[in-house]
Amino acid sequence: MGTNTPKVNKKKLFITGVNGLLGQKLVAQLLEKDEFEVIGCGKGESRLPFGGFKYVSLDITDEAKVQEVLSEIKPDILIHGAAMTNVDECELNQEAAYDANVNATSYLLQASEKLNTHFIFVSTDFIFSGEEGPLDEEAIAKPVNYYGETKLKAEQLVMNSTFKWAIARTVLVFGIAHDMSRSNIILWVKSSLESGKNIQVVDDQYRTPTLAEDLAAGCILIAEQGAEGVYNISGSDFMTPYEMAIMTADYFDLDKSLIAKVDSKIFTQPAKRPLKTGFIIEKARKELGYQPKTFRTAIGILAKQIILASS
Numbered sequence: 001m002g003t004n005t006p007k008v009n010k011k012k013l014f015i016t017g018v019n020g021l022l023g024q025k026l027v028a029q030l031l032e033k034d035e036f037e038v039i040g041c042g043k044g045e046s047r048l049p050f051g052g053f054k055y056v057s058l059d060i061t062d063e064a065k066v067q068e069v070l071s072e073i074k075p076d077i078l079i080h081g082a083a084m085t086n087v088d089e090c091e092l093n094q095e096a097a098y099d100a101n102v103n104a105t106s107y108l109l110q111a112s113e114k115l116n117t118h119f120i121f122v123s124t125d126f127i128f129s130g131e132e133g134p135l136d137e138e139a140i141a142k143p144v145n146y147y148g149e150t151k152l153k154a155e156q157l158v159m160n161s162t163f164k165w166a167i168a169r170t171v172l173v174f175g176i177a178h179d180m181s182r183s184n185i186i187l188w189v190k191s192s193l194e195s196g197k198n199i200q201v202v203d204d205q206y207r208t209p210t211l212a213e214d215l216a217a218g219c220i221l222i223a224e225q226g227a228e229g230v231y232n233i234s235g236s237d238f239m240t241p242y243e244m245a246i247m248t249a250d251y252f253d254l255d256k257s258l259i260a261k262v263d264s265k266i267f268t269q270p271a272k273r274p275l276k277t278g279f280i281i282e283k284a285r286k287e288l289g290y291q292p293k294t295f296r297t298a299i300g301i302l303a304k305q306i307i308l309a310s311s
């Protein structure tokens with residue numbers, strides 16, 4: 001793992017949510033590139049298995065602490081990935097979801113405004129209704145769950161700010177990281193089939209699943225280029241979760257007969273999911289040089305990381 005060499009007037013890049021899946025990939029890639037001074041924050045202690053960057057324990061719902069930390073660090077760039085990301089939990093605990101996803105974003109924006117920071121906000125396909133897809137950056141948002149409402153509200157705060165901002169929207173992020181606070185579909189399918197469990201997987205939702213490393217790379221391109229505006233940063237394969245599950249089973253040579261194809265109407269999750277999302281990523285390809293892996297290649301990368309993690 002790379003480490004930050006002494007700061008010879010490097011720009012300061014501050015990341016929220018570094019203990020999360022995206023956060024860990026961002027720090028790893030930024031340390032390898034060594035072009036920014038990297039500072040990351042999370043709740044409690046750092047859960048990254050490596051150092052080489054400055055970690056700040058910061059609950060971003062603490063307004064005073066946010067102002068204090070940012071006025072001291074004075075970041076040039078801020079990638080705001082921290083969020084309450086359990087969609088069902090957001091539906092059931094809307095006050096906590098609003099606090100973590102909206103109020104915290106507002107505190108970070110207020111602190112950044114004074115510092116003229118380039119603010120990069122990570123958002124989601126769940127701001128859309130799911131009536132049509134895949135979608136470009138001009139699509140009209142109409143969330144169908146509370147998590148989506150909070151992320152849309154946060155986007156609106158970012159868009160109304162008076163300084164430099166960008167929004168990186170993504171879809172169904174998968175990957176493996178250290179001490180993860182939530183799983184993701186590929187890991188869930190793999191572990192379920194390995195333990196011989198029957199699973200029901202929806203075949204009427206459409207996504208463009210995104211390898212966490214690709215999302216991190218897209219956010220870093222935005223930071224490096226000082227890009228402004230909305231960018232779809234996701235995978236390029238338009239698939240249903242059922243198709244993802246079958247490809248995962250094929251790749252890891254697992255028993256596909258355990259996978260039952262269902263439609264999402266039989267699903268009783270607390271939060272409704274948009275049926276058809278997925279992103280058109282031509283703008284990011286053209287303007288940023290963003291180049292995501294194919295889903296199959298991404299699973300191969302994940303497989304190697306899983307082997308490494310268990311060795």
Ligand SMILES: NC(=O)C1=CN([C@@H]2O[C@H](COP(=O)(O)OP(=O)(O)OC[C@H]3O[C@@H](n4cnc5c(N)ncnc54)[C@H](OP(=O)(O)O)[C@@H]3O)[C@@H](O)[C@H]2O)C=CC1
Pocket residue numbers: 016017018019020021022023041042043058059060061080081082083084085100104122123124125151170171172173174181182
């Ligand atoms: N995962 C996905 O499929 C998708 C994610 N996104 C967006 O991408 C971003 C990153 O997601 P991802 O990495 O998958 O999510 P994770 O849940 O893995 O990471 C989110 C991180 O934010 C931290 N966090 C939450 N609340 C606070 C707080 N009050 N103060 C400080 N840190 C906090 C969490 O801390 P802790 O670990 O301690 O709980 C966690 O480490 C999010 O903004 C999400 O909305 C968008 C589309 C798809």
Ligand SMILES: Cc1cn([C@H]2C[C@H](O)[C@@H](COP(=O)(O)OP(=O)(O)O[C@H]3O[C@@H](C)C(=O)[C@@H](O)[C@H]3O)O2)c(=O)[nH]c1=O
Pocket residue numbers: 085086087088124125126170171172173184185199200201202205241242273
């Ligand atoms: C648990 C489960 C999920 N699925 C499908 C539904 C869904 O499309 C996909 C993932 O379901 P989950 O409920 O695990 O994940 P979900 O909460 O839908 O993931 C969301 O996370 C937030 C943070 C986002 O921003 C969204 O882009 C999206 O990735 O897998 C099944 O088919 N069967 C199952 O038993």
